[in-house]
Amino acid sequence: MHGATGAPSVVRTPWKELTVALRLARRAVIAALGGALTLGGCSSANPITTQLDYAPSDGILVRLTDGVSVENLLILTPGKGQDGYLLGAVANNTSQDTSVTIDIPGMGFTKRFPAPAATGTNFSDARVTTPPVDAEPGATVPATVSSPAAGAQDVQVPVLDGTLPAYREYLAGR
Numbered sequence: 618m619h620g621a622t623g624a625p626s627v628v629r630t631p632w633k634e635l636t637v638a639l640r641l642a643r644r645a646v647i648a649a650l651g652g653a654l655t656l657g658g659c660s661s662a663n664p665i666t667t668q669l670d671y672a673p674s675d676g677i678l679v680r681l682t683d684g685v686s687v688e689n690l691l692i693l694t695p696g697k698g699q700d701g702y703l704l705g706a707v708a709n710n711t712s713q714d715t716s717v718t719i720d721i722p723g724m725g726f727t728k729r730f731p732a733p734a735a736t737g738t739n740f741s742d743a744r745v746t747t748p749p750v751d752a753e754p755g756a757t758v759p760a761t762v763s764s765p766a767a768g769a770q771d772v773q774v775p776v777l778d779g780t781l782p783a784y785r786e787y788l789a790g791r
Contacts, residue, residue: 676774679770682711685717687706688706690704690762692721693787696778700749704740706739707730707738709734712734712735713734720762724747728740759771
C-alpha cells in the first residue's frame with residue numbers, strides 16, 4: 618500500500634501499539650528498580666545511626682553493663698579553680714541492686730551512688746559538690762566510673778559553666 622506521496626504507509630494495529638506500550642512500561646520498571654537498588658546499596662554499607670548509643674545532651678554516656686549506665690555525666694563550675702557540681706544520673710534497668718562509683722583523682726573526689734533495681738538515681742538534684750575543678754569550662758577531666766559487676770571504665774568528663782540557661786540555676790549565688 619502506498620500513500621498519496623508514493624511512500625509506503627504504515628499501518629498501525631492495536632497489537633503493535635500494545636507492544637510499544639509494554640516496551641516503554643518495561644523500561645520504566647527497569648529504570649525504577651535500578652535506581653532503588655543503587656540507593657538501597659548505600660544503606661547496606663552504613664550502620665543505622667539511630668540505633669547507636671549516644672549522649673543526647675552535654676554530658677557523656679557511660680554504659681557499664683547491658684542494664685547499668687551513667688547518663689549525662691558532667692561537671693558544672695563557674696571557672697577553673699572553683700568548686701563544681703557533678704550532674705548526671707545512674708540508670709539501672711536490671712533486676713539486681715547495685716552501685717556506681719565516680720572517682721576523679723585529679724580533684725580528690727570519689728562518690729558512690731546507689732542504683733536500686735529497675736530504677737535510676739538522679740544525682741543532679743542532690744547538688745553533689747566537688748572540690749575545686751582543675752580545668753577551664755569547655756575542657757574535660759579524667760575520671761573512672763565503676764560498678765561491682767562491671768569493673769571500671771576510664772572516661773573524660775566534660776566541664777561546663779553557666780552559659781547555657783539550663784545550668785544557670787546550679788551556679789546561682791556563687
